[in-house]
Amino acid sequence: MGREFQLIQRYLSLYGAGPQVTLGVGDDAAVLNLPPNTELVVSTDALVEGTHFPELTLPEHIATRAIGTATSDLAAMAAEPLAMTIALTLPSADELWLHSFSQGLAKAVQQFSLPLVGGDLTRGPLSVTVTVNGTVPAGRALGRGGARPGDRLCVTHTLGDAAAGLALVSGLWDPDHTLTSDQEQFLEDRFYQPTPRLDWAGWLRDNATAAIDISDGLLADVGHLARASGLGCRLDSSRLPFSAPLATVNRQQRLDWALAGGDDYELAVAVPVGVELPAHLTPVGEFVTGDGVECDYMPGGQSGYDHFGA
Amino acid sequence: MGREFQLIQRYLSLYGAGPQVTLGVGDDAAVLNLPPNTELVVSTDALVEGTHFPELTLPEHIATRAIGTATSDLAAMAAEPLAMTIALTLPSADELWLHSFSQGLAKAVQQFSLPLVGGDLTRGPLSVTVTVNGTVPAGRALGRGGARPGDRLCVTHTLGDAAAGLALVSGLWDPDHTLTSDQEQFLEDRFYQPTPRLDWAGWLRDNATAAIDISDGLLADVGHLARASGLGCRLDSSRLPFSAPLATVNRQQRLDWALAGGDDYELAVAVPVGVELPAHLTPVGEFVTGDGVECDYMPGGQSGYDHFGA
Numbered sequence: 001m002g003r004e005f006q007l008i009q010r011y012l013s014l015y016g017a018g019p020q021v022t023l024g025v026g027d028d029a030a031v032l033n034l035p036p037n038t039e040l041v042v043s044t045d046a047l048v049e050g051t052h053f054p055e056l057t058l059p060e061h062i063a064t065r066a067i068g069t070a071t072s073d074l075a076a077m078a079a080e081p082l083a084m085t086i087a088l089t090l091p092s093a094d095e096l097w098l099h100s101f102s103q104g105l106a107k108a109v110q111q112f113s114l115p116l117v118g119g120d121l122t123r124g125p126l127s128v129t130v131t132v133n134g135t136v137p138a139g140r141a142l143g144r145g146g147a148r149p150g151d152r153l154c155v156t157h158t159l160g161d162a163a164a165g166l167a168l169v170s171g172l173w174d175p176d177h178t179l180t181s182d183q184e185q186f187l188e189d190r191f192y193q194p195t196p197r198l199d200w201a202g203w204l205r206d207n208a209t210a211a212i213d214i215s216d217g218l219l220a221d222v223g224h225l226a227r228a229s230g231l232g233c234r235l236d237s238s239r240l241p242f243s244a245p246l247a248t249v250n251r252q253q254r255l256d257w258a259l260a261g262g263d264d265y266e267l268a269v270a271v272p273v274g275v276e277l278p279a280h281l282t283p284v285g286e287f288v289t290g291d292g293v294e295c296d297y298m299p300g301g302q303s304g305y306d307h308f309g310a
Numbered sequence: 311m312g313r314e315f316q317l318i319q320r321y322l323s324l325y326g327a328g329p330q331v332t333l334g335v336g337d338d339a340a341v342l343n344l345p346p347n348t349e350l351v352v353s354t355d356a357l358v359e360g361t362h363f364p365e366l367t368l369p370e371h372i373a374t375r376a377i378g379t380a381t382s383d384l385a386a387m388a389a390e391p392l393a394m395t396i397a398l399t400l401p402s403a404d405e406l407w408l409h410s411f412s413q414g415l416a417k418a419v420q421q422f423s424l425p426l427v428g429g430d431l432t433r434g435p436l437s438v439t440v441t442v443n444g445t446v447p448a449g450r451a452l453g454r455g456g457a458r459p460g461d462r463l464c465v466t467h468t469l470g471d472a473a474a475g476l477a478l479v480s481g482l483w484d485p486d487h488t489l490t491s492d493q494e495q496f497l498e499d500r501f502y503q504p505t506p507r508l509d510w511a512g513w514l515r516d517n518a519t520a521a522i523d524i525s526d527g528l529l530a531d532v533g534h535l536a537r538a539s540g541l542g543c544r545l546d547s548s549r550l551p552f553s554a555p556l557a558t559v560n561r562q563q564r565l566d567w568a569l570a571g572g573d574d575y576e577l578a579v580a581v582p583v584g585v586e587l588p589a590h591l592t593p594v595g596e597f598v599t600g601d602g603v604e605c606d607y608m609p610g611g612q613s614g615y616d617h618f619g620a
Contacts, residue, residue, distance in 0.1 A: 022349055023453060027538070028386035028522060029353035029444070031451045039332055040350060042427060043339035044441055046397035048434035076338035087356035087397075087439040117352060124358035125435035129397040131354055133443075134339070141341040143333060212338060228337070 014102070015109040015116040020082055030117035032083055038135040040082075043073035049126040054170055059097050061192035062128060063104025068194035069215065070130035071112050072265040075196040076213040078142035078204040079134030085118035087129040093121075112198060140205050144228035147210040147270035153225075153233055153285035154277060156197050156266045158243040159218060160254050163261025165191030175249070183245035190243075194265035203278065210270040217260040222268055222285070223293045229270070232290035235259075237297040241282040260299040324412070325419040325426040330392055340427035342393055348445040350392075353383035359436040364480055369407050371502035372438060373414025378504035379525065380440035381422050382575040385506040386523035388452035388514040389444030395428035397439040403431075422508060450515050454538035457520040457580035463535075463543055463595035464587060466507050466576045468553040469528060470564050473571025475501030485559070493555035504575035513588065520580040527570040532578055532595070533603045539580070542600035545569075547607040551592040570609040 016024030023031035034040060047066045049055055057065075067084065074081055086105075090097065109116055114132065136142075165187035167173035175184070196213070204211055212225045218235070226233040237255055246254045258264075270287055277283065285295075326334030333341035344350060357376045359365055367375075377394065384391055396415075400407065419426055424442065446452075475497035477483030485494070506523075514521055522535045528545070536543040547565055556564045568574075580597055587593065595605075 023451060027453045027455075028383040029351045029389070029442075029451075031387070031446070032350040032352060033448070034344065034350060040342040040344060040443070041339045042342060042393070042395055042441075042443065044395040044397050044428050044430050044439070046399055046430050046432045046434075046439065048399055048432050051433055073338040077341070079339070083352070085352055085354040085441055087354050087441075089356055089358055089437060118354050120354050120356050120439075122356045122358050123361055124356075124437060127399060127434060127437065129354070129356065129430075129439040131352075131395055131397075131441040132339075133350070133352065136341070138343070139332075141333060141339075143337045145337075 015105060018115040021115055021117055024115070024117045025119060030083065032117065032133070034082065034135050037138050039138050039141060041074055041077050041079040041134040041136055041141060042131065043070060044129060044131040045070040045073070046127055046129040059100035060104035063101045064108050064193040066128040066130050067105070067108035067112070068196055069265060070132045071114060071198065072194060072196035072213040074132055074134035075198045075200065076211050076267060077134070077136065078140070078201045078211065079136045080201055081112050081114040081198060082133040082135050083117045084114050084130055084132045086116060087120040087122070089122045089124040089127045091123065091126060112196065142204055142208060142211045144210050144212050144225050147225060147229035147231055147287045148272070149231060149287055149289045151209055151270040151272050151287045152283040153222060153235065153287060154269050154271050154281050154283050155214070155218065155241065156200065157280050158241045158246070159214070159264055159266060160246050160257035160261055161187050161190035161243050162194065162263035163257035164246060164249070165189070166263060178248050179245055186243070187245055191263055194263070196265060197267050200267060204269060207275045208269045208271050212268050214264045214266050214268055215262055217262045218268065219259045219293055219295065225268060225270065226287065226291065226293060229287065231287045233285055233287050233293045235285035235293065235295040237295055239282065239284045255297050256299040259295065325416060328425040331425055331427055334425070334427045335429060340393065342427065342443070344392065344445050347448050349448050349451060351384055351387050351389040351444040351446055351451060352441065353380060354439060354441040355380040355383070356437055356439040369410035370414035373411045374418050374503040376438040376440050377415070377418035377422070378506055379575060380442045381424060381508065382504060382506040382523040382525070384442050384444035385508045385510065386521050386577060387444070387446065388450070388511045388521065389446045390511055391422050391424040391508060392443040392445050393427045394424050394440055394442045396426060397430040399432045399434040399437045401433070401436060422506065452514055452518060452521045454520050454522050454535050457535060457539035457541055457597045458582070459541060459597055459599045461519055461580040461582050461597045462593040463532060463545065463597060464579050464581050464591050464593050465524070465528070465551065466510060467590050468551045468556070469524070469574050469576060470556050470567035470571055471497050471500035471553050472504065472573035473567035474556060474559070475499070476573060488558050489555055496553070497555055501573055504573070506575060507577050510577060514579060517585050518579045518581050522578050524574045524576050524578055525572055527572045528578065529569045529603055529605065535578060535580065536597065536601065536603055539597065541597045543595055543597050543603045545595035545603065545605040547605055549592065549594045565607050566609040569605065
C-alpha cells in the first residue's frame with residue numbers, strides 16, 4: 001500500500017461515520033442517504049496559503065477556518081449539514097502537519113455534525129478545498145433573491161471581530177493593551193475558527209425572506225443580497241452589533257472592520273416587519289426599492305474583498 | 311461587482327442547467343433534487359500543475375482531464391451523474407486561459423450530463439479540484455469489496471493508451487514513425503480526455519460484484535480491489551486488451567504502460583462465472599482466496615503510481 005494511501009487512511013478516515021453515511025472514505029466515492037423529501041445543497045471553497053490565511057498559520061487553524069467558511073454557505077441557505085469532502089494539497093507528506101490539521105478537522109466534524117466522507121491528498125503548494133453537502137426540506141432553501149421592500153436587514157451576533165483578529169495575528173494592529181489577553185484570544189479565534197450559524201436554519205426557513213453569509217464585509221455582501229432581490233438597502237452604522245472587545249476600539253476602526261473587513265461568517269438576512277427578532281439577531285437596515293447600498297458611514301475607498309480586484 | 315465575480319459569472323454560470331438543478335451558480339450554494347429512492351454518491355479530486363499534468367498543458371485539456379478523472383469515480387460506483395462543483399486556483403485572472411478552460415468544461419458538461427452548479431475561483435498556484443455528485447438506486451452502489459473467489463477480473467476497453475499518450479506529449483517516447491498522426495492523436499486524447507465509463511452503470515449494477523477505476527495502473531488498482539474483497543487475484547498478461555496503436559508497440563513497453571502506467575480511467579470489475587460478457591469487457595484474470603496480485607509479467611520495480619511514494 002502506497003504511503004499516500006496510508007496517510008489518507010490514518011488521518012482522513014477517522015471522521016467519516018454517521019447514520020447518513022452508507023459508505024465513507026476508502027472506496028472510489030462515498031455513498032450518502034438523504035432524509036426523505038429533501039433537496040441537496042452543495043458548495044465548494046478553496047483556501048490558499050498566502051491568499052486566505054497567513055503563512056505559518058497552524059494547520060489546526062487552517063482546518064477549522066477552511067471547514068468553517070465552507071460550512072457557512074450551508075447556514076446561509078438555511079440547510080442542515082450532511083457531509084463534506086476535502087482536497088488537500090501539501091508540499092510534502094508531513095506527518096506533524098497532518099496530525100495538527102487532523103485536530104482541527106476532528107473539532108469541526110464534531111462541532112458541525114459534518115462527517116468527512118472523501119479526501120484527496122496531493123503534493124503541491126499548500127491549499128485546502130472543502131466541499132460541503134447539506135439538505136433542506138424540498139423547496140425550502142433560502143436564497144439571496146427573496147427580500148422585499150420594507151424587510152429589515154438583520155445580522156447575527158457581532159461584526160468586525162474576525163478582521164480585528166486577522167490584524168492582530170498579522171501584526172498589523174497593536175491594541176495598545178486596551179484588550180485583555182482573553183479578549184485578544186477571542187478575536188483571533190473569530191478569525192481562525194469561524195462559527196457557521198447552522199443553528200439558525202429552522203428559524204430562518206420559517207421567518208426570513210433571503211440570506212447570505214458575510215465573508216467579504218457587510219457592505220459587499222448586502223450588495224449581493226440587494227442585487228439578487230432587485231432592491232436597494234439602507235444601513236444605519238449606529239446599529240451595528242459589536243462584541244465587548246471591539247466596543248472599546250475607536251469607532252472608525254471598528255466600523256471599517258465590520259463594513260469592509262470580511263471573514264465574520266455571520267449571516268445577513270432579510271426579515272419582514274412584524275416578525276419578532278430573537279436574541280443575537282440585530283436589525284441594522286432596511287431594504288428599499290431602487291438599487292445600491294447606502295450607509296451613513298463609508299469606509300475609506302473599500303467596498304469589500306475581491307480576490308482578483310485591482 | 312468585483313472582477314472575480316464577473317469572471318465566475320461569465321465562465322462558470324453557463325453550464326449549470328438541468329432538470330435536477332433547483333438553484334445553480336450564483337447563490338451561497340446550489341440546490342439539487344435527487345430522483346426518489348436514490349442515494350448520493352460523492353467524490354473529490356484535485357489536479358495540480360506539474361504533478362498531474364505537464365506545465366503548458368492547454369487549459370481546455372486541463373478541464374477535460376480534471377473532470378473526466380473525477381467523473382470516473384462515479385462510473386466506478388455504477389452511479390448516474392448528477393452535478394459537479396469546481397474550485398479553480400489561478401496565478402492571475404487570465405481571460406484567455408479561462409476561455410480555453412471553459413471550452414473543455416463545456417465539452418465535459420455535455421458529454422457526461424454533469425452540470426456545473428458551483429465554482430470557486432482563487433488566486434494561487436494552478437490547480438483544479440472537481441467534486442462530482444451522482445446517484446444510485448438506494449442500496450445498489452458498487453463498491454470495491456464484493457468480489458468472490460472464482461469471479462473473473464475484467465477490464466473495459468483498452469489499457470496503456472493514456473500512459474503512451476503522456477509519454478508522447480512529454481517527449482519521453484519517440485514511436486519511430488510506426489504510428490500515424492491519427493494514432494498519435496488518439497493516444498494523446500486518451501490522456502487529456504479520459505472517458506469515464508458512465509454508460510456501464512446499469513450493466514454493472516445488475517452483473518458485477520465489485521469495481522474500481524484504473525487510475526494508478528492495473529496492478530495497483532486490482533490490488534485495491536482484491537484487498538477490499540479479502541482476496542488475491544491472478545492476472546494473465548497475454549489477455550490484456552490493447553488498442554490498434556499500442557498493438558504495434560513492443561510487448562514489454564505496452565505491458566509496462568498497461569500494468570503500471572496509470573491514467574487509463576477504464577474500469578476493473580469482478581464478474582461471476584456464467585455471466586455473459588458484452589463487447590469491450592475483457593476477462594484478464596481471476597480472483598482467488600489468499601492475498602496479493604500475481605501476474606506472469608511484472609513491470610520493472612513499479613507497482614503503480616503513488617503521489618507521495620519514495
